Amino acid sequence: MQFGIFSVSDVTRNPLTGSTPSEATRIDAIVQIAKKADEVGLDVFALGEHHNPPFFSSSPTTLLASIAAQTRNILLSTSTTLITTNDPVRIAEDYAMLQHVSKGRMDLMLGRGNTVPVYPWFGQDIRNGVALALEHYNLLHKLWREDVVDWDGKFRTPLQGFTSSPRPLDDVPPFVWHGSIRTPEIAEQAAYYGNGFFANNVLAANFHFVPLVNFYRERFAHYGHGTKEQAIVGLGGQAFIARNSQDAFDSFRPFFEGNPLYGNSYGLEDFAKGTPLSVGSPQQVIDKTLTFQEAFGDYQRQLWVVDAMGLPLDMALEQVELLGTEVVPVLRREMAARRSAGAAEAPTHQSLVAAKYGSAAPRQPTPNANRGDNLTGARPYQDTAEDVSAKLPLVG
Amino acid sequence: MRNVPSDTPVRLVVINAGVGDPSTTRLLADQVAQKSIEAFEAAGLKTSLSVVDLAPLAGDIARAMVAGFPGEKLAEVLEKLAGADAVIAAAPVYKAGLSGLFKSFVDLMDNDLLIARPMILVATAGSARHAMVLDDHMRALFAFMRALPVPTAIFAAPEDWSAPELSRRIARAARELAAFVSSGVGRDIAGEAWEQYQHQFGSKAARTDQGGEIVDFDTDLMRLATGGAAK
Numbered sequence: 001m002q003f004g005i006f007s008v009s010d011v012t013r014n015p016l017t018g019s020t021p022s023e024a025t026r027i028d029a030i031v032q033i034a035k036k037a038d039e040v041g042l043d044v045f046a047l048g049e050h051h052n053p054p055f056f057s058s059s060p061t062t063l064l065a066s067i068a069a070q071t072r073n074i075l076l077s078t079s080t081t082l083i084t085t086n087d088p089v090r091i092a093e094d095y096a097m098l099q100h101v102s103k104g105r106m107d108l109m110l111g112r113g114n115t116v117p118v119y120p121w122f123g124q125d126i127r128n129g130v131a132l133a134l135e136h137y138n139l140l141h142k143l144w145r146e147d148v149v150d151w152d153g154k155f156r157t158p159l160q161g162f163t164s165s166p167r168p169l170d171d172v173p174p175f176v177w178h179g180s181i182r183t184p185e186i187a188e189q190a191a192y193y194g195n196g197f198f199a200n201n202v203l204a205a206n207f208h209f210v211p212l213v214n215f216y217r218e219r220f221a222h223y224g225h226g227t228k229e230q231a232i233v234g235l236g237g238q239a240f241i242a243r244n245s246q247d248a249f250d251s252f253r254p255f256f257e258g259n260p261l262y263g264n265s266y267g268l269e270d271f272a273k274g275t276p277l278s279v280g281s282p283q284q285v286i287d288k289t290l291t292f293q294e295a296f297g298d299y300q301r302q303l304w305v306v307d308a309m310g311l312p313l314d315m316a317l318e319q320v321e322l323l324g325t326e327v328v329p330v331l332r333r334e335m336a337a338r339r340s341a342g343a344a345e346a347p348t349h350q351s352l353v354a355a356k357y358g359s360a361a362p363r364q365p366t367p368n369a370n371r372g373d374n375l376t377g378a379r380p381y382q383d384t385a386e387d388v389s390a391k392l393p394l395v396g
Numbered sequence: 397m398r399n400v401p402s403d404t405p406v407r408l409v410v411i412n413a414g415v416g417d418p419s420t421t422r423l424l425a426d427q428v429a430q431k432s433i434e435a436f437e438a439a440g441l442k443t444s445l446s447v448v449d450l451a452p453l454a455g456d457i458a459r460a461m462v463a464g465f466p467g468e469k470l471a472e473v474l475e476k477l478a479g480a481d482a483v484i485a486a487a488p489v490y491k492a493g494l495s496g497l498f499k500s501f502v503d504l505m506d507n508d509l510l511i512a513r514p515m516i517l518v519a520t521a522g523s524a525r526h527a528m529v530l531d532d533h534m535r536a537l538f539a540f541m542r543a544l545p546v547p548t549a550i551f552a553a554p555e556d557w558s559a560p561e562l563s564r565r566i567a568r569a570a571r572e573l574a575a576f577v578s579s580g581v582g583r584d585i586a587g588e589a590w591e592q593y594q595h596q597f598g599s600k601a602a603r604t605d606q607g608g609e610i611v612d613f614d615t616d617l618m619r620l621a622t623g624g625a626a627k
Binding site: 130131134135138141153154182183184185186188189192203204205208209211212215264265266270274 | 459460462463464465466467468471596597598609611613616617618620621622623625
């Protein structure tokens with residue numbers, strides 16, 4: 001079981017001081033937060049992707065690569081990578097590179113994105129959102145598994161004899177989570193490929209996402225990847241922790257009430273009671289998180305948002321510290337004790353390498369020599385299988 | 397939607413958007429409910445009646461609009477509606493339109509919550525000049541919801557309260573409702589063709605009566621999800 005944090009990458013006014021951090025300040029802050037998460041022993045740090053102010057994370061692989069260089073153990077991920085508006089070829093290249101420079105300490109979560117104008121900024125149309133997500137992933141899946149790809153789809157130019165480079169580290173593709181809050185097609189795709197499924201588990205009633213997670217589990221089993229219990233499930237959540245419950249509510253209230261997304265809806269107490277938002281002492285956050293395991297079944301990844309709503313850096317760091325020292329160690333014990341024997345472990349690069357190669361040495365793709373035309377032909381790697389051939393475009 | 401008639405009573409749910417106490421809208425809704433119970437009885441059906449007053453839920457409705465999801469109390473009411481065999485929807489007319497409270501409540505319903513559900517539309521107003529709001533606005537709203545409002549809708553302006561025709565119209569609407577319910581037309585429409593309507597995954601309609609999610613695997617998107625090609 002992995003525990004960690006995910007950030008939306010919002011730049012929000014601090015309601016206590018009335019001041020809004022600059023992009024530079026927030027970008028520095030998020031690196032500090034990720035480093036702190038690594039120091040206190042959290043397993044995962046994930047970062048969103050947005051292409052408009054007031055968000056700063058338009059280029060997650062660049063930022064995650066920098067964080068990878070400054071951390072030791074923590075696995076870096078996204079929440080989410082936009083599979084709709086990014087060219088899957090770029091995703092294949094960028095994330096394979098991140099996988100190399102982080103030495104496999106990464107995976108990614110794919111999402112559609114819900115900001116309508118972003119689609120045309122990248123030449124797409126939100127009305128095709130679900131189809132884009134599905135088709136783009138089909139291509140991404142191939143690009144990471146086949147040295148030479150011929151491909152023809154609806155949403156981008158066809159590929160003939162294309163090789164996405166670098167090949168994934170150890171020729172083992174990064175693990176992929178598919179994030180969705182209501183779309184059975186996305187859960188179906190996650191199940192079909194045996195990938196992970198993530199429900200953000202925020203801004204909805206308690207256990208609202210159980211039916212979709214159960215649907216994914218059933219389809220995962222249907223496609224023969226294992227039992228329903230072995231499906232790879234991740235959940236989000238949001239936490240604000242203080243030593244005692246009343247301090248948590250008192251400290252968090254101005255941030256909650258000052259936030260347009262939350263402050264005009266239910267009161268803080270009702271929100272904390274009726275939704276997955278955890279506010280309170282470490283024990284209260286532990287108790288609430290254990291209800292997730294009870295309702296959703298054994299799962300593999302729990303992420304919390306701790307830096308949103310204009311929380312200043314020192315408070316966000318304190319949240320990470322409390323999670324890492326007071327909450328997660330107890331949850332690791334308690335969840336392990338409640339875990340059924342058949343439940344899957346969270347996938348890592350090491351576990352995927354072991355699953356693919358056993359004790360054998362992993363493949364290390366090595367290109368053929370440059371022929372002088374900056375191309376290596378239909379068999380780009382020295383060990384590319386003999387039967388690989390590409391439909392190269394005909395000239396003339 | 398369950399099989400009617402049967403030994404179990406008809407689940408009749410009244411939604412009242414009148415805010416006064418006493419409220420003329422509630423008074424009219426009660427009369428329509430009473431006549432409906434009598435009409436069900438005449439058709440050999442027992443009734444289990446629930447009345448939902450929206451006024452005490454006004455704050456919850458407003459907060460749910462902003463939050464994007466209903467709180468506990470509202471979720472219970474919506475689940476009750478999802479399980480209703482027949483519905484009486486009663487709203488006051490304000491400023492030439494349906495009460496905003498009523499419309500906001502309907503805005504919180506899943507689109508498939510009331511598919512093929514027999515219902516009586518009821519409205520009150522301060523003037524007979526508002527009479528067409530019922531058929532022009534409320535009926536259109538429930539057409540969008542794919543519900544089954546009976547042919548007679550009940551409207552009462554101040555002068556109607558002293559007119560015997562009002563009671564006769566109520567009795568007529570109640571008979572129509574009983575005919576809809578006892579014929580099983582809702583079951584025939586929604587029960588057999590449920591998957592042919594649009595559903596959003598996780599809707600309250602699917603969670604109650606239909607006993608599970610409807611997911612159509614025979615679609616272009618589902619083929620695309622499983623490695624196939626989009627058309």
